[in-house]
Amino acid sequence: xxxxxxxxxxxxxxxxxxxxxxxxxxxxxxxxxxxxxxxxxxxxxxxxxxxxxxxxxxxxxxxxxxxxxxxxxxxxxxxxxxxxxxxxxxxxxxxxxxxxxxxxxxxxxxxxxxxxxxxxxxxxxxxxxxxxxxxxxxxxxxxxxxxxxxxxxxxxxxxxxxxxxxxxxxxxxxxxxxxxxxxxxxxxxxxxxxxxxxxxxxxxxxxxxxxxxxxxxxxxxxxxxxxxxxxxxxxxxxxxxxxxxxxxxxxxxxxxxxxxxxxxxxxxxxxxxxxxxxxxxxxxxxxxxxxxxxxxxxxxxxxxxxxxxxxxxxxxxxxxxxxxxxxxxxxxxxxxxxxxxxxxxxxxxxxxxxxxxxxxxxxxxxxxxxxxxxxxxxxxxxxxxxxxxxxxxxxxxxxxxxxxxxxxxxxxxxxxxxxxxxxxxxxx
Amino acid sequence: xxxxxxxxxxxxxxxxxxxxxxxxxxxxxxxxxxxxxxxxxxxxxxxxxxxxxxxxxxxxxxxxxxxxxxxxxxxxxxxxxxxxxxxxxxxxxxxxxxxxxxxxxxxxxxxxxxx
Numbered sequence: 197x198x199x200x201x202x203x204x205x206x207x208x209x210x211x212x213x214x215x216x217x218x219x220x221x222x223x224x225x226x227x228x229x230x231x232x233x234x235x236x237x238x239x240x241x242x243x244x245x246x247x248x249x250x251x252x253x254x255x256x257x258x259x260x261x262x263x264x265x266x267x268x269x270x271x272x273x274x275x276x277x278x279x280x281x282x283x284x285x286x287x288x289x290x291x292x293x294x295x296x297x298x299x300x301x302x303x304x305x306x307x308x309x310x311x312x313x314x315x316x317x318x319x320x321x322x323x324x325x326x327x328x329x330x331x332x333x334x335x336x337x338x339x340x341x342x343x344x345x346x347x348x349x350x351x352x353x354x355x356x357x358x359x360x361x362x363x364x365x366x367x368x369x370x371x372x373x374x375x376x377x378x379x380x381x382x383x384x385x386x387x388x389x390x391x392x393x394x395x396x397x398x399x400x401x402x403x404x405x406x407x408x409x410x411x412x413x414x415x416x417x418x419x420x421x422x423x424x425x426x427x428x429x430x431x432x433x434x435x436x437x438x439x440x441x442x443x444x445x446x447x448x449x450x451x452x453x454x455x456x457x458x459x460x461x462x463x464x465x466x467x468x469x470x471x472x473x474x475x476x477x478x479x480x481x482x483x484x485x486x487x488x489x490x491x492x493x494x495x496x497x498x499x500x501x502x503x504x505x506x507x508x509x510x511x512x513x514x515x516x517x518x519x520x521x522x523x524x525x526x527x528x529x530x531x532x533x534x535x536x537x538x539x540x541x542x543x544x545x546x547x548x549x550x551x552x553x554x555x556x557x558x559x560x561x562x563x564x565x566x567x568x569x570x571x572x573x574x575x576x577x578x579x580x581x582x583x584x585x586x587x588x589x590x591x592x593x594x595x596x597x598x599x600x601x602x603x604x605x606x607x608x609x610x611x612x613x614x615x616x617x618x619x620x621x622x623x624x
Numbered sequence: 625x626x627x628x629x630x631x632x633x634x635x636x637x638x639x640x641x642x643x644x645x646x647x648x649x650x651x652x653x654x655x656x657x658x659x660x661x662x663x664x665x666x667x668x669x670x671x672x673x674x675x676x677x678x679x680x681x682x683x684x685x686x687x688x689x690x691x692x693x694x695x696x697x698x699x700x701x702x703x704x705x706x707x708x709x710x711x712x713x714x715x716x717x718x719x720x721x722x723x724x725x726x727x728x729x730x731x732x733x734x735x736x737x738x739x
Contacts, residue, residue, distance in 0.1 A: 612675045
């Protein structure tokens with residue numbers, strides 16, 4: 197090879213390299229636009245976030261979000277509405293942002309999944325084909341754990357554990373209650389959506405009673421001997437609601453509330469004691485939303501998943517996230533669902549739009565409000581392993597913190613709420 | 625010493641071609657590397673954006689548009705105990721150096737929208 201020809205060869209190499217680079221870049225671009233159908237069932241913290249991130253990541257993908265309600269009322273912060281710290285409107289969100297982004301939002305109820313044909317059927321009659329299906333249905337109730345408690349009974353004794361109309365029923369009942377009345381709360385057995393939720397709710401109801409219904413009582417008949425953030429809540433209750441909240445552990449009631457009579461407004465404990473309530477908030481035992489069972493993804497009440505990406509261990513091309521999944525140490529919370537959704541979005545984009553798949557990272561933080569400007573938090577990051585254990589990062593607010601720090605923690609929760617709902621609904 | 629002028633010119637051209645080729649390769653891989661880091665940072669940023677949003681001006685501040693060094697130093701202050709917000713200490717301690725760098729590169733690349 198002569199000097200001259202070697203020079204040409206080098207230049208040619210450079211040109212070929214550049215051409216290869218350009219063609220790869222063009223190829224990647226076309227691929228990144230994506231081709232394929234993604235169906236997501238459930239428009240909450242998990243499903244909304246996946247829809248947003250997948251559509252944003254690959255606008256060419258056909259993304260359909262199936263949600264039974266035209267508007268979404270968040271469970272998180274619904275206790276603050278009961279306490280009078282948030283309006284109902286402020287916790288209710290539209291799907292307009294997702295629609296504007298190009299997500300096909302279908303207000304319907306998914307009734308069937310054919311995992312062989314890879315289709316979803318809707319109550320309205322439509323059939324949707326998918327390449328990847330994401331199930332994020334949240335919870336359903338296990339009626340039957342408390343005798344006499346049913347969907348009908350819940351109209352008089354609201355659970356308010358799916359936010360919306362039920363939350364408003366409970367609020368109206370509290371407002372209509374006479375001063376000096378009795379509120380009875382029956383928290384659910386483990387595992388359930390939002391572990392600190394019942395105790396934040398107790399705090400918020402007590403705050404409302406203290407200001408508006410003097411002389412009233414709130415009796416919590418718990419089927420569990422201990423609960424999330426217990427020391428923090430009990431410290432707060434002693435300081436603010438000493439004469440209002442009475443938490444009764446299961447050994448004093450024979451295991452909590454076992455029977456209700458919604459017409460008579462009475463609850464009966466495992467020990468056989470019957471108590472009359474002015475307002476009864478009965479939160480039943482829970483399981484994954486119905487569609488995961490129909491799809492064959494569940495093993496008992498909940499769905500086993502692969503920790504690396506929350507794909508179902510039972511059915512190919514289906515992911516299960518949020519409350520419905522078995523995430524071991526990771527609690528059932530909106531924050532968890534949002535965190536899992538990000539890993540799923542990355543996995544879907546890798547499969548259908550040629551994006552790079554990164555190792556999973558999971559995180560949760562749960563804030564609770566005890567009284568005005570008195571917020572506490574608990575959180576951790578989780579390792580994507582068999583037990584989803586916390587990695588050297590677990591934290592919880594301390595008892596005896598200053599009022600200034602508690603106020604800051606509460607204010608953090610306000611910022612988190614805005615950021616997270618922006619992400620869920622592609623707002624802002 | 626090279627012989628004729630022709631050979632000298634040829635050698636210069638050869639060297640120039642080599643320099644161009646290797647520079648291009650280096651630039652390409654550098655760009656690919658930076659792009660990969662930014663992409664990784666964008667993925668990792670999902671953990672931040674559950675709480676931090678652009679346009680925020682309250683307790684949880686916006687974090688887009690930070691210079692790389694500023695972001696890395698800020699994360700250091702949570703890792704060395706200078707700052708003590710529990711959630712941020714937990715986040716900072718769960719990330720390794722490479723991940724913090726990727727995050728810094730990503731956030732530096734995002735233009736803040738402001739309020």
